[in-house]
Amino acid sequence: KNQVEQSPQSLIILEGKNCTLQCNYTVSPFSNLRWYKQDTGRGPVSLTIMTFSENTKSNGRYTATLDADTKQSSLHITASQLSDSASYICVVSSINSGGYQKVTFGIGTKLQVIP
Amino acid sequence: DGGITQSPKYLFRKEGQNVTLSCEQNLNHDAMYWYRQDPGQGLRLIYYSQIVNDFQKGDIAEGYSVSREKKESFPLTVTSAQKNPTAFYLCATKGTSGSSSYNEQFFGPGTRLTVL
Numbered sequence: 333k334n335q336v337e338q339s340p341q342s343l344i345i346l347e348g349k350n351c352t353l354q355c356n357y358t359v360s361p362f363s364n365l366r367w368y369k370q371d372t373g374r375g376p377v378s379l380t381i382m383t384f385s386e387n388t389k390s391n392g393r394y395t396a397t398l399d400a401d402t403k404q405s406s407l408h409i410t411a412s413q414l415s416d417s418a419s420y421i422c423v424v425s426s427i428n429s430g431g432y433q434k435v436t437f438g439i440g441t442k443l444q445v446i447p
Numbered sequence: 448d449g450g451i452t453q454s455p456k457y458l459f460r461k462e463g464q465n466v467t468l469s470c471e472q473n474l475n476h477d478a479m480y481w482y483r484q485d486p487g488q489g490l491r492l493i494y495y496s497q498i499v500n501d502f503q504k505g506d507i508a509e510g511y512s513v514s515r516e517k518k519e520s521f522p523l524t525v526t527s528a529q530k531n532p533t534a535f536y537l538c539a540t541k542g543t544s545g546s547s548s549y550n551e552q553f554f555g556p557g558t559r560l561t562v563l
Binding site: 336366368373374375376377378381421423433435436437438439440 | 451453487488489490491492535537539541551552553554555556557559
């Protein structure tokens with residue numbers, strides 16, 4: 333069964349500090365992995381997307397890494413800001429034999445940045 | 448939220464009533480999806496449509512129905528058969544194969560449905 337597990341479930345950090353969120357998956361066959369940011373009561377917004385051949389991708393203060401061998405990804409946030417307070421969702425896609433892209437969502441990590 | 452609108456943002460329904468959630472997009476994307484989000488769970492797929500006049504059941508389709516008469520619109524009806532309809536509902540779209548937006552789903556702002 334395809335699964336995406338994220339840790340920690342929640343995290344509180346001081347403004348200006350860095351943090352790293354983890355994502356482990358058992359999705360197969362792997363197609364791509366995305367990190368989304370979801371503000372409370374809003375729809376998720378894409379931060380990064382990585383395919384099998386990519387092991388790091390940055391988007392401003394957000395840097396995602398991917399180790400396809402160990403099936404792990406991380407999202408590193410540098411110099412956190414209050415606006416980074418949100419849930420961060422790891423999403424892994426696979427392609428079935430019919431060419432349909434199956435998407436599996438993690439529960440998310442709820443990050444709170446405090447002054 | 449891009450070019451996806453969902454309405455209303457908040458919806459209250461009495462038990463036993465059907466209710467329809469709207470999803471409209473101007474991204475010219477072929478594929479559209481409906482998810483529900485519950486606390487402590489990842490997004491779960493209700494229905495999806497890869498082309499006009501065609502749609503498929505997702506993982507939790509029971510108690511829901513959809514239509515796809517136009518490319519831009521993919522309304523979701525929550526029927527009285529859905530046993531636990533209170534949730535946050537998200538509509539998403541995805542570009543066609545070969546386009547730059549093929550691998551990414553774009554989400555609408557969501558509708559929070561509460562059954563009283």
